[in-house]
Amino acid sequence: MTVNLLDYDLEGLAAFCEQLGEKRFRAVQLFRWIHQKGATQFDQMTDLAKSLRLKLPQAARVQVPRVVSRHESTDGTIKWLFDVGNGDVIETVFIPEADRGTLCISSQAGCAVGCRFCSTGHQGFSRNLTTGEIVSQLWFAEHFLRGHLGRGDRVISNVVMMGMGEPLQNYGQLLPALKVMLDDHAYGLSRRRVTVSTSGVVPMMDRLARDCPVALAVSLHAPEDALRNSLVPLNKKYPIAELLNACARYQAFAPRDFITFEYCMLDGVNDSAEHARALVALMQEHASSGLSCKLNLIPFNPFPASGLVRSQMSQVMTFAQVLMDAGIVTTVRKTRGDDIDAACGQLAGDIRDRTDANARMAAQRQGMLGGIKVVVAGKVAP
Ligand code: SAH
Numbered sequence: 016m017t018v019n020l021l022d023y024d025l026e027g028l029a030a031f032c033e034q035l036g037e038k039r040f041r042a043v044q045l046f047r048w049i050h051q052k053g054a055t056q057f058d059q060m061t062d063l064a065k066s067l068r069l070k071l072p073q074a075a076r077v078q079v080p081r082v083v084s085r086h087e088s089t090d091g092t093i094k095w096l097f098d099v100g101n102g103d104v105i106e107t108v109f110i111p112e113a114d115r116g117t118l119c120i121s122s123q124a125g126c127a128v129g130c131r132f133c134s135t136g137h138q139g140f141s142r143n144l145t146t147g148e149i150v151s152q153l154w155f156a157e158h159f160l161r162g163h164l165g166r167g168d169r170v171i172s173n174v175v176m177m178g179m180g181e182p183l184q185n186y187g188q189l190l191p192a193l194k195v196m197l198d199d200h201a202y203g204l205s206r207r208r209v210t211v212s213t214s215g216v217v218p219m220m221d222r223l224a225r226d227c228p229v230a231l232a233v234s235l236h237a238p239e240d241a242l243r244n245s246l247v248p249l250n251k252k253y254p255i256a257e258l259l260n261a262c263a264r265y266q267a268f269a270p271r272d273f274i275t276f277e278y279c280m281l282d283g284v285n286d287s288a289e290h291a292r293a294l295v296a297l298m299q300e301h302a303s304s305g306l307s308c309k310l311n312l313i314p315f316n317p318f319p320a321s322g323l324v325r326s327q328m329s330q331v332m333t334f335a336q337v338l339m340d341a342g343i344v345t346t347v348r349k350t351r352g353d354d355i356d357a358a359c360g361q362l363a364g365d366i367r368d369r370t371d372a373n374a375r376m377a378a379q380r381q382g383m384l385g386g387i388k389v390v391v392a393g394k395v396a397p
């Protein structure tokens with residue numbers, strides 16, 4: 016079995032070249048061919064040393080998951096579904112804006128955290144994505160979009176790990192993928208333009224700070240533990256105080272001068288002015304330990320199984336005003352790609368139901384599994 020070169024960061028690719036009896040520096044050329052030029056065939060790589068070019072086909076491949084479907088919104092948002100085998104489907108969303116292009120990437124098929132307001136969470140966990148499957152989403156979208164938009168240069172300027180899954184519960188595969196995103200010989204994104212979003216896996220936040228401190232978004236959703244326990248079950252393991260202490264520690268390494276907190280606005284659950292005041296008190300309490308924050312309010316995108324309702328816009332605005340009056344930078348996330356059900360973490364297909372994967376795929380192709388309105392995460396980028 017050959018190895019998939021999309022599974023390697025530059026260090027891994029250098030080690031692979033060495034195994035083939037080649038010089039480590041050859042990896043740079045190979046890496047550039049794959050990621051910057053989008054090559055998948057070794058005979059395309061004309062300036063590669065001939066010895067290496069001859070050995071590669073027996074040892075390696077460049078393999079991207081099959082695209083199941085692509086939907087394009089009238090606002091330019093594009094959503095792809097990729098088949099990662101065994102009935103599992105993941106989603107990737109591109110969100111174009113005037114000054115940037117953001118790609119929202121999945122890290123797992125399903126998610127084990129099981130947040131009450133999240134469609135991915137309701138589906139349960141299937142498996143971790145490989146580094147190659149994470150990187151493939153960027154590789155594919157970037158090279159597709161260059162052709163699609165007729166652009167020769169870089170199209171994707173920002174990446175947010177806000178698709179399906181909890182990235183910090185797939186740390187081993189995530190880390191090399193982040194390194195590929197940041198590498199100047201690949202996508203050359205700056206650390207501030209790559210955001211990992213987490214529901215609060217505290218030990219892994221500390222590891223990320225040491226290994227690859229990219230921008231951090233934390234899904235908070237509640238100002239106190241009893242409520243957060245009921246929305247984000249992981250809170251029972253890492254309660255709010257521990258989480259915010261970890262955020263303050265992260266801040267010392269973070270590429271931006273704030274951590275973004277995401278707060279999904281759920282009607283009658285966490286959206287009162289009282290909750291907003293509790294949130295202000297919480298943030299003020301932790302400011303003394305060095306935490307500075309930005310709040311990103313996300314109007315909930317309902318799906319039937321949740322039994323939850325989106326907050327009224329007037330309620331969202333009242334909530335935002337309480338935060339802003341206390342001097343907290345607050346944004347309300349815009350909905351994008353509404354007409355194509357495009358949003359991070361909101362794949363409509365039920366990946367746990369494996370009884371008839373083929374029928375499900377066919378249904379997906381026909382758009383029968385849509386119906387979930389989702390907010391696209393594009394607002395945490397600079
Ligand atoms: N697992 C990570 C990243 C993926 S979820 C995390 O939880 O942070 C990305 C974002 O989408 C999270 O902030 C999450 O709270 C939000 N989200 C999930 N379901 C949503 C829904 N139905 N409506 C609005 N936002 C949702």
Ligand code: SF4
Nearest residue numbers: 126128129130133136
């Ligand atoms: Fe998992 Fe994030 Fe969804 Fe929670 S919100 S279930 S952590 S993907």
